Amino acid sequence: MNAPTSYPASVEMIRKLVSFPTVSRDSNLALIEFVREYLKPLDADVRLTFDEDKRKANLFATLGPRRQGGIVLSGHTDVVPVQGQAWETDPFTLIERDGKLYGRGTSDMKGFIAVVLALLPEFVGRGLSTPLHMAFSYDEEVGCIGVGRMIDDLTAAGIKPQSCIVGEPTLMHPVIAHKGKKSYRATVKGLASHSAYAPSGVNAVEAAAEAVAFLKRLARRHRDGGPYDRAFDVAHTTVHTGVFHGGTALNIVPHECTFDFEFRHLPGDDPAKLFAEFNAYVKQTLEPEMRAVYKDAGFDIRLMSEIPALDNRAETEVVALAQALSGHHDIGKVSYGTEGSQFQRAGIPTVICGPGSIEQAHKPNEFVALEQIAASEAFLRGLMARCCEK
Numbered sequence: 001m002n003a004p005t006s007y008p009a010s011v012e013m014i015r016k017l018v019s020f021p022t023v024s025r026d027s028n029l030a031l032i033e034f035v036r037e038y039l040k041p042l043d044a045d046v047r048l049t050f051d052e053d054k055r056k057a058n059l060f061a062t063l064g065p066r067r068q069g070g071i072v073l074s075g076h077t078d079v080v081p082v083q084g085q086a087w088e089t090d091p092f093t094l095i096e097r098d099g100k101l102y103g104r105g106t107s108d109m110k111g112f113i114a115v116v117l118a119l120l121p122e123f124v125g126r127g128l129s130t131p132l133h134m135a136f137s138y139d140e141e142v143g144c145i146g147v148g149r150m151i152d153d154l155t156a157a158g159i160k161p162q163s164c165i166v167g168e169p170t171l172m173h174p175v176i177a178h179k180g181k182k183s184y185r186a187t188v189k190g191l192a193s194h195s196a197y198a199p200s201g202v203n204a205v206e207a208a209a210e211a212v213a214f215l216k217r218l219a220r221r222h223r224d225g226g227p228y229d230r231a232f233d234v235a236h237t238t239v240h241t242g243v244f245h246g247g248t249a250l251n252i253v254p255h256e257c258t259f260d261f262e263f264r265h266l267p268g269d270d271p272a273k274l275f276a277e278f279n280a281y282v283k284q285t286l287e288p289e290m291r292a293v294y295k296d297a298g299f300d301i302r303l304m305s306e307i308p309a310l311d312n313r314a315e316t317e318v319v320a321l322a323q324a325l326s327g328h329h330d331i332g333k334v335s336y337g338t339e340g341s342q343f344q345r346a347g348i349p350t351v352i353c354g355p356g357s358i359e360q361a362h363k364p365n366e367f368v369a370l371e372q373i374a375a376s377e378a379f380l381r382g383l384m385a386r387c388c389e390k
Contacts, residue, residue, distance in 0.1 A: 007340045008373040010118035011101065015094040017110040017117075018103040019174050022360065024078040024141045027055045031077050035059055036137060036257040038117060039151050040122050047157070048346075049149045058137040062159075063124060063132045064387075070131025071318075071387065072164040072348065073380075074339060075113040076140030077145075079105040099370050106368040107356030112167025115355065121162045122381070127389035140339055143183065143305025147339040151346050160347070163318035167354030169361060169368070170332065171316040172375045174322040175352035177333040178341065179232070180309030182264040182271045186211065186301045188246070191294040192255035202254030202290045202297040205246040208257040211299070212241045215261055218274060219349035229266050234335040237265040239274070260304065264335060267311035307337035310344055312351060325382040326375075353379070 022033040036046055036059065046059040053056075064070070081090045082104055088097045092260055093103040097265040101111070113136060138146035154160075168175075168311040190206045195200030214243050219239035227234040239261070246257025282299050292296035312319060315332050336358060355372035 006374060006379055008115075008370055010373060010377060011094075011096070011370075013114035013118040014103075014106060014373070016102060017034045017114050018094045018105055019092055021092045022078050022163065023081050023103075024139055025081070026136050027033040028058045028077045029055065029057060032136070034055045035117065036218050039120070045155060046298065047232060049146075049148075049153045049205065051138065052144070056146065058146045059134070059136045060150055061134045061153065063120065064128025065131055067131060068160055069162040070163045071341060071383070072133040072135050073116050073134040073170075073295065074147075074164055074166045074343065075105055075109050075116070075338060075354075076137045077110075078138055078141050078360045079115070080141050082364070084317060087364045089118065089352065089365070091366070096370075101373070102365055102367045103356060104366055106349060107169045107366055108358070108361035109168055109230045109354060109356075111169075111356055111368045111373060112354040112376060115373060115380060116167070116325060119377065119380050119384075120138055123384055123388060128386040129163070129389050130372065132387065135164075137339055138345075144307045144339050144342060147342050148343070151342055155346065161349070163321070163349040164343040164348045165318065165322060166338050166343070166350060168338050168340075168352050169354050169356035169358050170334070170338075170352055171357055172355060172372065172379065173328045173330060173332055174326060174328045175314040175332045175334050176310075176314055176316075176319055176321055177231075177288070178310045178337055178352070179237070179264045179269060179335050180271065181262055181264050181307040181337045182275070183260065183304045183306075183307070184275070184301055185258060185260050185304050187301055188300055190255045190290065191296050192256070193253045195251045195253055195256070198253050200293070201255075202294045203253050204257040205254045206236055207286050207290055208244070208246060208259050209280055210286060211218070211278070212244070212261070215239050215241055218278065227266065229268070229333065231333045232266065232335055233333075237269045237274070238335070240262055251352045264337075264347055265309065267309035302354055306344055308341040310341035310350065310352075312337065312344060312349060316351070317348045317372065318349045321386075322353045325379045326353055
């Protein structure tokens with residue numbers, strides 16, 4: 001990848017944002033307060049919405065004319081954990097090396113937020129003729145939780161932007177669709193006993209394992225038989241089990257087990273049908289056998305998070321805008337989820353286009369190329385030409 005023709009102006013802002021360790025399990029308030037203070041000299045209207053514990057906040061800010069319409073530039077402030085990853089440097093200290101910026105969140109997605117913040121004084125200085133909104137949310141990485149509260153607040157306040165650009169890493173190529181996601185936690189209750197008398201107990205681990213095996217069969221069925229949408233990087237709905245805990249000792253029949261699983265579904269595929277099929281197997285096959293030994297045995301399955309699918313039309317005005325500003329006229333579809341689908345569901349046409357590669361996200365030694373940051377700056381300066389007076 002070639003070096004940028006000019007050094008990006010936003011690198012110092014990226015350095016500052018990366019220094020906030022906003023892992024989803026922790027607070028993001030220090031970063032939000034920094035952004036609020038940064039916006040004060042720019043005469044921004046700022047709205048904050050908080051989680052139940054007041055430990056996390058969304059920030060929605062408006063610059064330019066205070067009227068309906070305008071463009072939202074959206075990004076999430078939280079990052080995934082670094083524990084257990086083989087980082088070569090401090091993940092919360094920005095390191096520049098060989099045309100790349102290393103640090104947690106550089107690609108996903110503090111790089112985009114930093115570019116937006118760094119260029120806001122230019123937007124203001126050139127005289128905004130249309131509203132420019134910033135939407136910075138919490139807990140995207142654990143289910144796009146924060147943005148829902150933000151959108152509810154905007155709806156209640158009668159604020160209706162015209163369109164939204166989400167700066168998730170797409171290598172600055174416009175993306176018009178992504179899969180939806182539903183994630184669940186299953187808690188399996190059995191009955192403990194000495195393993196020498198295993199038939200007198202109910203083995204929660206074995207029941208959970210049978211349930212996970214059924215999920216794997218669903219995954220293979222979609223892999224081998226579709227339905228397919230070849231425009232996606234993974235062309236079919238996926239079924240995945242990511243966490244499994246149970247048992248205390250080999251000579252004890254385990255009385256409890258938990259596992260987390262998810263469906264990442266194509267926009268046209270119904271995850272409710274998948275869950276109903278899984279739940280029917282649990283209720284009709286597994287639980288009767290368990291309850292024949294212990295009447296209180298069984299499964300408790302609860303929804304943890306839900307991200308709707310994004311399925312925008314290629315001819316939408318905001319898609320054409322992203323194509324023009326990025327210089328890329330191809331459009332893509334991706335398997336990861338974003339807050340974009342919630343803006344779209346709220347009636348705000350949305351496109352995804354941002355610097356960096358999703359292949360670098362969630363990994364040790366995460367990086368974004370300086371070339372990508374420069375391209376993102378060029379994208380936003382092109383937006384200035386369209387929504388500023390000079």
